[in-house]
Amino acid sequence: MENKPFVREKINLPNEGKKLLLHSCCAPCSGEVMEALISSEIDFTIYFYNPNIHPRSEYDLRKEENIRFAEKxxxxxIDADYDVDHWFELAKGMENEPEKGIRCTMCFDMRFEKTAEYAxxxxxxxxxSSLGISRWKNMDxxxxxxxxxASRHENMDYWTFNWRKKGGGARMLDISKRERFYMQEYCGxxxxxxxxxxxxxxNGREKIKLGEKYYGDEEQ
Structure with a gap:
């Protein structure tokens, strides 16, 4: 049996919204989100504000991959400031908190507050945000x-759309391989x-080699 071609369902912004500012964490996470928005003819702009990403070389590589796909x-x-010193200041006392804990809440708050202010x-x-499509993140x-x-600003909504549903997570991986995006192996x-x-x-594995691994390389 032949596979039927994928047809996207049209999606709409909440509360008859007109213009979306999409916080993007990286190209792999935002690729499927962006293609879904384009398919639905939603007016949107990418906002790249991720001062958590360390080291600077990793930050620059993730940003450039995102810019490449947006330009395509x-x-x-929108390339926002890399105010990394402020991020480390806010993270003081949380250095040993686990992933998905209060340090991550602080990090999301910082990035989304700046996104909302710009919006x-x-x-x-x-x-x-494209962050929610990753299975490694807590969507709630x-x-x-x-x-x-968003609640701090009048007449603004945060769109809680589940980008993982109806194959979104799988398409995220397919797009990453198709575009040969840089593969980051840690949150940031x-x-x-x-x-x-x-x-x-x-667990007997080598440390992460920054800047070396790309989606699709293992298939060559």
Missing amino acids: HNIPF AANGFDVIS QINDCGVRA CAYSLRDTNKWRME
């Missing part, structure tokens, strides 16, 4: 942070890198 589809891209100042009435935690950030922050490498060493 003629999507506006309010520039005519966007909806914000959302992300949505709570997003809704809280210094503590995530530390803990991931610790786990890898304890």
Whole structure:
């Protein structure tokens, strides 16, 4: 039996929203989200604000991959400040918190508050994030942070759309392979890198080699 061609369902912004500011964490997570938005003819702009990403070389590589994909589809891209010192300041005392814990809540709050501030100042009435498509993230935690950030601004919504549903997670991987996106092997922050490498060493694996692994390489 032949596979039927995939047909996307049209999606709409909540509460008759007109313009979306999409916080993007990286190209692999945002690829499927962006293609779904384009297919539904939703007016959106990418907002890249991720001062948690460490080291700077990793941050630059993830950002450039995101810019490349946005430019391919003629999507506006806002490159926000890399105020990493402020991120580390907020993370003080949480250095040993586990993934998905209070440090991650702080991190989402910081990024979404900045996203909402930019949205309010520039005519966007909806914000959302590509973070929620990753199976490694707690979607409820992300949505709570997003809704809280949007609630500080009048007539603004945080879109809690589940990007994983109806094959979104699988298409995320397919798009990453098709585009040969850089494959990041840890969430992004210094503590995530530390803990991931610790786990890898304890399980007989090599430490992460930054900047070397790309989706699709294993198939060549």
